[in-house]
Amino acid sequence: MAVPKQEDMLSLVEEAVGFASKNGADEAEAYLYQGLTTNVSIERGQIARSSRIIDQGLGVRVIVNKAVGFSYTNMLENKAIVEETILKALSFAKASKRDENWHSLPAGRPSASVEGTYDGNVVELRSEDLVKLASEMLDAAENKDKRVFPIEGGVGASHLSHAIANSSGVANFDQGTIIECNLAAIGQEKGEVTPVCFEFNAERSCSINPQWVGDEAARLAISALGAKKVETKATTVIFTQFALQQLLYFTLINAVKADYVQRNQSAFKGRIGEKVASENVTIYDDGLCRGGLRTWKFDGEGVPQQKTVIIEKGVLCNFIYDDYTAKKEGRDSTGNATRAGYLSTPNVEATNFHLMAGNKSPEELISEMGEGLIVYYLQGAHSSNPASGEFSVVATPAWKIRNGEVTYATRGAMLTGNVFHVLKNISALANNERKVGQLIAPWVLVRNVKVIGK
Amino acid sequence: MKEVLIKAVDAAQKFGAEYVEVRFEKLLKTMLTLKEGRVEAAKQGIENGAALRVLVKGAWGFASVGILNTETLTSAVLDACKMAKVASSRLKAPINLVKTKAVEDKVVVKSLKDPSKIPVEDKISMALTMNNIILGYDNRVKSCTVDYLDLIGTNYFLSSEGTYIEQEKLYVLSRITATAIEAGIFTFSREEIGSTSGYEIFDVETPEIVGEKVAKRAVEQLKAKSPKGGTYPAVLGPNVVGVFVHEAFGHLAEADLTLSGSILLSKLGKKIASDVVTFYDDGTINGAFGSSKYDEEGIPTQKTLLVKDGIVAGLMHSRETAHKFNTTPTGNMRAESFRVEPIIRMRNTFMEPKDHSFEELVSDIRFGYYLKSFRGGQANLDGTFQVGIQEAYEIVNGEVGEPVRNASISGNTLETLLKVDAAGKDFRLWPGRCGKGQTAFVCDGGPHVRIKEVLVGGSA
Numbered sequence: 078m079a080v081p082k083q084e085d086m087l088s089l090v091e092e093a094v095g096f097a098s099k100n101g102a103d104e105a106e107a108y109l110y111q112g113l114t115t116n117v118s119i120e121r122g123q124i125a126r127s128s129r130i131i132d133q134g135l136g137v138r139v140i141v142n143k144a145v146g147f148s149y150t151n152m153l154e155n156k157a158i159v160e161e162t163i164l165k166a167l168s169f170a171k172a173s174k175r176d177e178n179w180h181s182l183p184a185g186r187p188s189a190s191v192e193g194t195y196d197g198n199v200v201e202l203r204s205e206d207l208v209k210l211a212s213e214m215l216d217a218a219e220n221k222d223k224r225v226f227p228i229e230g231g232v233g234a235s236h237l238s239h240a241i242a243n244s245s246g247v248a249n250f251d252q253g254t255i256i257e258c259n260l261a262a263i264g265q266e267k268g269e270v271t272p273v274c275f276e277f278n279a280e281r282s283c284s285i286n287p288q289w290v291g292d293e294a295a296r297l298a299i300s301a302l303g304a305k306k307v308e309t310k311a312t313t314v315i316f317t318q319f320a321l322q323q324l325l326y327f328t329l330i331n332a333v334k335a336d337y338v339q340r341n342q343s344a345f346k347g348r349i350g351e352k353v354a355s356e357n358v359t360i361y362d363d364g365l366c367r368g369g370l371r372t373w374k375f376d377g378e379g380v381p382q383q384k385t386v387i388i389e390k391g392v393l394c395n396f397i398y399d400d401y402t403a404k405k406e407g408r409d410s411t412g413n414a415t416r417a418g419y420l421s422t423p424n425v426e427a428t429n430f431h432l433m434a435g436n437k438s439p440e441e442l443i444s445e446m447g448e449g450l451i452v453y454y455l456q457g458a459h460s461s462n463p464a465s466g467e468f469s470v471v472a473t474p475a476w477k478i479r480n481g482e483v484t485y486a487t488r489g490a491m492l493t494g495n496v497f498h499v500l501k502n503i504s505a506l507a508n509n510e511r512k513v514g515q516l517i518a519p520w521v522l523v524r525n526v527k528v529i530g531k
Numbered sequence: 532m533k534e535v536l537i538k539a540v541d542a543a544q545k546f547g548a549e550y551v552e553v554r555f556e557k558l559l560k561t562m563l564t565l566k567e568g569r570v571e572a573a574k575q576g577i578e579n580g581a582a583l584r585v586l587v588k589g590a591w592g593f594a595s596v597g598i599l600n601t602e603t604l605t606s607a608v609l610d611a612c613k614m615a616k617v618a619s620s621r622l623k624a625p626i627n628l629v630k631t632k633a634v635e636d637k638v639v640v641k642s643l644k645d646p647s648k649i650p651v652e653d654k655i656s657m658a659l660t661m662n663n664i665i666l667g668y669d670n671r672v673k674s675c676t677v678d679y680l681d682l683i684g685t686n687y688f689l690s691s692e693g694t695y696i697e698q699e700k701l702y703v704l705s706r707i708t709a710t711a712i713e714a715g716i717f718t719f720s721r722e723e724i725g726s727t728s729g730y731e732i733f734d735v736e737t738p739e740i741v742g743e744k745v746a747k748r749a750v751e752q753l754k755a756k757s758p759k760g761g762t763y764p765a766v767l768g769p770n771v772v773g774v775f776v777h778e779a780f781g782h783l784a785e786a787d788l789t790l791s792g793s794i795l796l797s798k799l800g801k802k803i804a805s806d807v808v809t810f811y812d813d814g815t816i817n818g819a820f821g822s823s824k825y826d827e828e829g830i831p832t833q834k835t836l837l838v839k840d841g842i843v844a845g846l847m848h849s850r851e852t853a854h855k856f857n858t859t860p861t862g863n864m865r866a867e868s869f870r871v872e873p874i875i876r877m878r879n880t881f882m883e884p885k886d887h888s889f890e891e892l893v894s895d896i897r898f899g900y901y902l903k904s905f906r907g908g909q910a911n912l913d914g915t916f917q918v919g920i921q922e923a924y925e926i927v928n929g930e931v932g933e934p935v936r937n938a939s940i941s942g943n944t945l946e947t948l949l950k951v952d953a954a955g956k957d958f959r960l961w962p963g964r965c966g967k968g969q970t971a972f973v974c975d976g977g978p979h980v981r982i983k984e985v986l987v988g989g990s991a
Binding site: 121162166 | 566567569570571572573574575576577578579580590591592593594595596597598607610611613614615617618620621622623624626650651652655659673674710712716717718719760761762787790791792793794797870871872905906907908909910911912913914915916917918919920936937938939941942943986988989
């Protein structure tokens with residue numbers, strides 16, 4: 078992969094800011110992104126394709142008379158188009174409406190220092206190397222049991238770099254790597270098909286374990302065979318990390334974003350200092366976590382990322398802010414502005430949402446709960462009520478736990494409730510934390526979840 | 532343009548590719564986000580890029596680049612060829628494509644109101660009107676977000692089999708959400724507007740009509756009660772029928788997922804639903820959000836019969852899956868952008884109407900639910916579906932009663948389709964966005980439909 082140079086990227090964004098300022102911007106910001114990704118994909122039991130995607134572009138935000146305009150392009154080799162893009166941002170700002178709450182772009186501050194976010198070995202990987210890793214994963218799944226059908230998956234390696242500059246002194250560059258493998262499998266036996274069983278492993282350095290992913294996806298698929306319906310009643314539930322991530326992404330994570338709070342869309346508004354979760358819940362938004370999938374030196378506005386305590390021993394401590402929402406309250410950004418590459422303006426988003434692990438082993442958690450469900454994935458979490466935290470989802474795949482042991486897979490069990498009650502009913506956390514998307518968390522044990530079965 | 536693409540195709544053929552296609556895309560986007568009337572930013576994007584897909588020794592190679600010149604494209608297509616060759620080392624069953632007729636065509640979009648000709652000031656003012664209607668509806672409406680997007684562009688498609696298509700595209704989309712609060716109760720309401728015809732969609736879906744609908748729902752939900760969890764008879768509105776057809780059945784009938792073990796694989800030609808059930812996927816409906824003349828393999832779109840009177844009649848195919856099933860492709864291969872490979876996607880998917888009036892559907896139900904509008908839905912290969920509902924009512928003694936909040940339905944597709952016992956004579960299509968790794972613009976719809984019983988999950 079051809080890796081871009083720091084000097085080149087920084088000079089491009091600084092020139093863009095200069096050009097915008099010269100052409101009438103009160104303030105200007107330029108963000109340059111480059112992503113190089115190589116993938117090898119598995120389809121229906123075989124390695125069937127490989128791809129390479131090179132994506133780079135520039136997004137320019139300008140402010141004229143307190144109105145914001147934004148424009149992007151990926152045609153960077155053409156200087157006339159880059160200049161036209163910047164002029165378009167200016168004309169859109171002029172066409173837009175004044176925002177009386179607009180204060181200013183963030184001032185330049187030293188970047189944070191981060192560890193474990195870049196590994197030159199990931200950059201060096203060739204598609205042959207990825208085929209080998211994908212084969213290890215596929216073999217592990219297929220050798221497990223002949224009832225396993227690996228339907229899709231793959232291995233991907235990415236090198237991402239970005240540079241940002243603004244007219245208030247921000248000029249930053251950072252680069253990082255991500256390598257990831259994933260496999261979705263089903264179990265098939267006598268006309269029965271299991272729900273999709275998925276496993277994955279993503280890291281910032283060359284330390285993924287494709288064999289474990291293949292083996293675990295296959296183990297789940299086999300174990301999901303012979304599913305039975307369950308009774309309607311309130312029960313104890315263990316949420317594994319995937320299920321927890323789905324549940325929290327559409328509810329709790331939104332509720333702690335400052336723009337949701339300021340816009341009356343959060344049930345946490347005005348409740349800082351209150352107990353909102355059980356005593357054993359402590360959550361950080363940790364933009365600096367070593368090797369975290371969302372760990373970077375600075376956020377989408379060039380503000381250094383940081384570690385912010387969200388909930389400490391059940392008490393709500395802080396919300397997360399970008400520069401705009403922070404200045405509205407006269408405080409500092411928490412470094413939580415995120416961008417979708419060069420295609421968007423920054424939005425408030427969690428970095429690594431870290432629910433601190435407990436001290437019980439997963440086996441202890443299962444044996445202590447006695448009876449209940451262990452839920453791996455939720456279907457329909459995106460249809461939760463984002464404002465109230467109410468959800469009504471299908472737990473699939475999920476398994477029944479009886480006498481402290483995982484017994485059989487369940488079929489079509491719905492879980493309904495409110496995520497804010499779930500937080501208060503977390504009675505134990507395991508010691509098996511892992512990274513799933515933006516969440517870092519262990520398994521959690523939740524009392525009194527309503528299950529709708531037969 | 533064409534010359535550069537030809538050179539890339541030639542280079543891949545010299546390498547030894549069995550099949551090569553080059554898709555070049557030019558796009559211009561305008562985007563707005565308004566939050567409580569504040570224009571967060573007026574945004575524009577100019578982008579172009581090439582997607583190169585090759586078949587070498589029975590395996591796919593793909594490359595995407597944002598630069599269009601002979602050198603970059605040739606080097607990218609050779610890169611794709613080499614990667615395909617590497618991937619083929621582990622191939623058990625080489626990929627084959629069904630033969631199709633080469634096409635040469637130029638498709639021009641004709642809109643009454645070309646969004647690129649409408650000043651951004653007018654779009655901002657339309658979005659502001661929407662916002663003002665929503666926030667002015669009732670003082671319990673506390674927040675309102677209006678997202679607007681229009682996209683115009685041209686796709687140039689060239690294949691090694693002689694197909695060359697220049698196809699213009701146009702999408703106009705708006706997503707409107709509102710929340711209302713009263714006494715610690717939060718409600719949420721959303722609507723989407725989407726069209727491939729032009730900005731004239733806002734003459735029909737006016738800010739006044741859509742704004743009032745969003746605000747009214749948010750407010751009415753404040754007094755709604757939670758549903759009782761359990762199995763009940765239900766009448767589904769066209770909006771919910773659409774998402775049910777799309778999620779619970781449609782995904783299983785995308786031939787790539789069918790082959791991946793969806794429960795439909797063993798049901799082709801067999802009865803899976805009651806007699807009133809007939810489903811289509813149709814890419815040819817003028818102006819509908821999922822329509823286009825050709826797909827991203829250069830295949831013309833069509834109206835595909837999926838279920839006829841309860842019997843599985845067809846699937847949605849790519850050239851690859853059509854070869855496996857010894858049939859013809861259906862024009863369902865779609866790619867979100869030049870950054871990704873095309874995959875099988877639905878277009879406009881719906882259930883055919885029958886003969887009942889709404890009153891007839893409701894009249895026999897002593898207690899059940901009328902599920903009018905959905906919030907989201909999701910399906911699984913084993914046929915488990917879930918549809919979250921944003922607007923629902925009780926049905927008591929044959930009449931629509933009090934509103935119900937945050938309901939959802941779920942079940943198994945095959946069991947539920949057999950319980951569909953009557954369909955209305957009305958019909959409506961709704962625009963939406965579907966996620967399958969990539970986002971696709973689609974429509975779903977149908978008539979009102981009655982289901983003898985379905986699992987309803989409510990909030991605690």
